[in-house]
């Protein structure tokens with residue numbers, strides 16, 4: 433028997449149980465950003481590769497500057513510039529010009545900053561009072577101090593960000609094995625819908641859900657195909673759903689999932705041979721939210737009210753897309769919040785109250801009507817108000833945080 437009227441956590445568990453991370457593919461580093469590593473990476477060489485200077489100044493032998501006097505004079509001998517290491521051995525009593533990042537010449541073991549020395553002809557006068565104690569390693573970044581060759585740098589399952597990719601590049605990788613991005617197809621149903629940019633006639637509405645879902649799915653790491661809208665007509669819907677399921681890993685359908693005479697999505701999915709997983713969730717907004725497998729695709733039938741579509745995506749479809757993309761923690765982060773205003777309850781359902789984050793507190797948006805687009809304006813948090821009468825201002829609650837990587 434198909435599950436019905438599930439608690440949101442139970443529904444999410446069933447969604448995630450249906451998702452297996454997609455296979456790996458090799459991508460160049462820029463193309464791998466946002467993707468999840470499907471292999472562990474190790475450093476191909478040590479970083480830095482040699483002892484290098486951290487300052488523009490003079491490579492020296494520390495032993496030459498340990499006399500206890502206030503000034504020392506050294507003979508200027510050669511230069512080591514970044515990309516042009518000096519081949520000659522630094523002899524006792526000598527100093528070589530060196531730039532930041534350049535390799536210390538053989539024989540040198542410390543660097544005196546330019547500000548702490550003055551060159552006069554071929555002599556370098558080091559102001560030891562200013563430079564302080566110059567010991568071996570002074571202003572030197574040792575070979576391998578950042579990373580030893582062979583060291584683990586990034587674990588499998590890492591969602592790759594700019595710094596991670598820079599590390600991979602610096603440590604010798606030009607491409608990496610990452611999980612394939614899930615393909616998401618977005619389909620809006622409803623005879624009342626008109627395309628974006630078209631003024632709606634009497635009884636019509638602009639199909640804003642398709643755009644919203646496409647943005648949300650892209651933010652969850654999907655490659656998105658917006659299939660536009662389809663009329664509440666059985667054959668058209670049957671073809672559109674079958675084509676969407678052939679072309680995508682995840683099909684996001686908006687509207688037509690309630691129980692009205694023109695709500696055809698569920699019977700059409702069943703007629704197509706979809707395997708139902710659940711039909712409804714104890715959630716407001718978003719109760720008539722259904723989940724099924726159709727062929728190799730996972731289908732989320734989201735209720736058409738804009739807030740219901742939005743919330744249904746964030747609670748269930750977003751985590752599914754992230755799990756398919758290989759994320760180890762696909763759920764939105766949860767945080768404990770203090771309410772800046774009262775939050776209404778939704779009877780036996782969890783009320784997903786849309787809220788803004790203001791001075792660290794959750795301020796419920798003025799409208800919580802599921803058909804109101806304004807209930808989504810500047811939404812930072814989905815506050816999970818437990819079944820019951822609601823919560824007063826000042827109460828604590830759990831909230832799903834939309835401000836991070838998962839934010840649309």
Ligand SMILES: Nc1nc2c(c(=O)[nH]1)N[C@H]1C(S)=C(S)[C@@H](COP(=O)(O)OP(=O)(O)OC[C@H]3O[C@@H](n4cnc5c(N)ncnc54)[C@H](O)[C@@H]3O)O[C@H]1N2
Pocket residue numbers: 620621622624625637638639640641642686687688689690691692695717718719720734735736737738740802803
């Ligand atoms: N007898 C019952 N009626 C309803 C129930 C119920 O339990 N028993 N549940 C209600 C709840 S809760 C919701 S939510 C809605 C869901 O209905 P549908 O998924 O069938 O959505 P539609 O009827 O197609 O549309 C609802 C609403 O949303 C607007 N919409 C639809 N698609 C879009 C779009 N692409 N862009 C923007 N807006 C869209 C549509 O015009 C309607 O106003 O069912 C209740 N009814």
Ligand code: MOO
Pocket residue numbers: 715716717718719720735737739740802803
């Ligand atoms: O549960 Mo419906 O999604 O409130 O409007």
